[in-house]
């Protein structure tokens with residue numbers, strides 16, 4: 001089984017490639033890429049139904065499927081030419097009462113309690129969002145609206161941002177990078193406008209609104225093939241960030257962005273996120289807590305020593321640890337089937353099951369990469 005962060009990253013990559021292909025007028029390639037993205041997302045919702053974003057991804061799959069149908073129509077009707085350019089500058093962006101179609105509003109099911117460790121990150125998020133929402137009068141000088149979560153893959157950034165939805169009584173908007181970018185020059189920019197208009201209007205009703213942009217580097221990273229589109233999306237985004245940050249603004253619109261490639265972001269962008277929170281590898285206590293959480297529903301042999309196991313898992317991410325427990329359990333299930341006892345119960349997992357898996361599996365983040373995060377933290381962290 002492949003890990004969630006890998007599947008998410010792949011889905012995002014193919015979805016963005018589909019946008020690029022559509023821009024070139026290559027509908028066939030767009031369809032192939034989008035179908036790939038659908039495959040990866042499907043693997044997440046099928047194998048990880050409890051993943052906090054699973055139901056959001058189900059909606060996303062439905063959207064991508066509709067898009068594929070649309071592309072198939074186009075591929076049949078128009079010979080690929082790629083010479084259409086559409087610029088719309090006049091149109092008003094509407095009242096913003098309806099959520100734009102590229103925004104997914106479902107609340108994720110995860111809470112802060114489901115997340116092991118990361119106490120500092122949780123505290124920083126609470127202070128940044130929950131305090132100003134409860135007592136705006138205590139913040140006469142304003143408060144930050146942009147929060148950037150960064151750190152190695154599989155450390156809980158997506159979980160953390162998703163859990164915010166349940167910490168506040170408000171709206172949680174999940175934004176998909178591929179859906180916001182568009183083949184039309186100017187359209188991506190307009191989408192950004194629509195998003196923030198909608199968020200501001202909602203916030204005027206008195207409830208906080210959190211916009212979550214996962215793997216934000218995909219949205220704002222420099223795409224070599226493009227002339228102008230991405231730059232304009234980015235500039236519009238920066239303008240909107242300034243807008244919600246405006247000293248006079250008392251509205252509760254927050255933007256949480258997550259990335260495992262913070263060095264892809266440029267300084268003007270980074271500056272808009274006044275809170276920059278490092279989500280590190282789990283400490284020993286946190287690894288121990290994760291082991292407890294992941295093995296809660298499983299049977300363990302009496303020789304399994306979670307303290308020692310936590311020690312041995314130094315350097316592994318939360319996502320690695322979840323996978324390792326899953327693999328260990330699978331060993332016992334496989335045995336059951338191999339013995340032909342399909343109706344029986346799997347035997348308890350033993351310490352040597354874990355040891356065997358650890359022999360074959362290295363941590364997914366290596367030392368050098370870790371150093372890069374630490375260096376970035378020294379330059380840019382702001383809690």
Ligand SMILES: Nc1ncnc2c1ncn2[C@@H]1O[C@H](COP(=O)(O)OP(=O)(O)OP(=O)(O)O)[C@@H](O)[C@H]1O
Pocket residue numbers: 004005006008051114115116117118151152153154155156157158159160258259260290317318319320322
């Ligand atoms: N602190 C944690 N507590 C509990 N589970 C965790 C934690 N960190 C990671 N996990 C496990 O790892 C999986 C992946 O975590 P998550 O998607 O939040 O990683 P990420 O930091 O967003 O990674 P990426 O940068 O690649 O997107 C989770 O679904 C969960 O099973």
Ligand SMILES: [Mg+2]
Pocket residue numbers: 005008157158159214215258
């Ligand atoms: Mg993530």
